[in-house]
Amino acid sequence: MRRRSIRKYTDERVTNEQVSGLLKAAMNAPTARNLRPWHFIVMRDREKMDRVPSFHAYSQMMREATVAVLVCGDMKVQERMGYLSADLGAATQNLLLEATEMGLGTVWLGIYPREERMGPIRDLLGIPDHILPFSLVPIGYPAEEKPIRDKFDPERVHNDGW
Amino acid sequence: MRRRSIRKYTDERVTNEQVSGLLKAAMNAPTARNLRPWHFIVMRDREKMDRVPSFHAYSQMMREATVAVLVCGDMKVQERMGYLSADLGAATQNLLLEATEMGLGTVWLGIYPREERMGPIRDLLGIPDHILPFSLVPIGYPAEEKPIRDKFDPERVHNDGW
Numbered sequence: 001m002r003r004r005s006i007r008k009y010t011d012e013r014v015t016n017e018q019v020s021g022l023l024k025a026a027m028n029a030p031t032a033r034n035l036r037p038w039h040f041i042v043m044r045d046r047e048k049m050d051r052v053p054s055f056h057a058y059s060q061m062m063r064e065a066t067v068a069v070l071v072c073g074d075m076k077v078q079e080r081m082g083y084l085s086a087d088l089g090a091a092t093q094n095l096l097l098e099a100t101e102m103g104l105g106t107v108w109l110g111i112y113p114r115e116e117r118m119g120p121i122r123d124l125l126g127i128p129d130h131i132l133p134f135s136l137v138p139i140g141y142p143a144e145e146k147p148i149r150d151k152f153d154p155e156r157v158h159n160d161g162w
Numbered sequence: 163m164r165r166r167s168i169r170k171y172t173d174e175r176v177t178n179e180q181v182s183g184l185l186k187a188a189m190n191a192p193t194a195r196n197l198r199p200w201h202f203i204v205m206r207d208r209e210k211m212d213r214v215p216s217f218h219a220y221s222q223m224m225r226e227a228t229v230a231v232l233v234c235g236d237m238k239v240q241e242r243m244g245y246l247s248a249d250l251g252a253a254t255q256n257l258l259l260e261a262t263e264m265g266l267g268t269v270w271l272g273i274y275p276r277e278e279r280m281g282p283i284r285d286l287l288g289i290p291d292h293i294l295p296f297s298l299v300p301i302g303y304p305a306e307e308k309p310i311r312d313k314f315d316p317e318r319v320h321n322d323g324w
Contacts, residue, residue: 086296
């Protein structure tokens with residue numbers, strides 16, 4: 001309930017140990033047939049991070065974040081895109097929740113299925129063709145506060161049939 | 163870390179309040195453009211639950227569970243399937259984690275993108291064409307114990323490029 005999209009960060013450094021903790025949480029997500037079809041690119045290079053907003057309109061906070069994680073999928077390991085994006089969605093969510101637990105702020109930036117974002121980030125990071133850039137998560141200590149928001153909607157709940 | 167796939171359940175009843183708590187967690191997942199393109203069908207009907215294994219080979223535990231949630235997506239609200247399955251993956255994962263927190267056991271059964279499972283569950287529950295049956299989660303008090311498993315793999319972590 002406390003996880004919110006945080007787009008402003010302080011300049012306090014997020015440690016490598018913290019990032020490892022986030023990736024441990026991400027890699028503990030369940031995957032179809034337990035295939036674990038994921039890779040994670042940790043971005044700390046200032047120049048590369050600053051270039052992301054040139055092809056992703058909602059990623060201005062990449063200029064402020066000191067670290068980000070690109071969650072990727074291996075299309076040779078999981079060939080069904082429906083399963084791949086479900087698995088990577090769960091892994092991304094684990095990462096966001098663990099960050100909240102650590103007092104860190106994150107926002108989930110969609111990359112897949114938008115070709116206009118996937119192409120440039122492939123070029124920027126040298127990602128091979130069989131690896132899908134899925135979601136990008138900037139991480140930092142929050143410089144904005146957001147209240148808990150309850151999005152429960154009883155109209156979305158159905159009993160024993162549509 | 164404590165979330166594992168639990169496929170055996172006791173006959174202790176899972177209450178409606180518990181199910182609401184699970185759906186509250188699910189609906190607090192982030193979604194692309196905050197569209198919240200989800201619906202949830204709560205299954206308690208014994209006859210319907212018992213029919214699932216006839217079209218889903220890995221769902222024998224549906225006969226033992228007293229409740230299950232079918233996570234669905236609205237393809238009119240979110241037309242990009244890549245985003246829809248990412249959003250529903252995150253929502254499903256929130257549900258699994260909240261169940262773990264409550265001492266309940268769950269297992270994520272994949273429905274989408276397998277047509278041979280989507281068609282029969284549409285028929286079983288009267289799901290309209292624009293609604294995507296995505297994942298099915300049987301829920302119960304665990305009748306099996308599994309240790310914590312750490313799936314962290316440092317070979318899946320890359321720094322500043324592939």
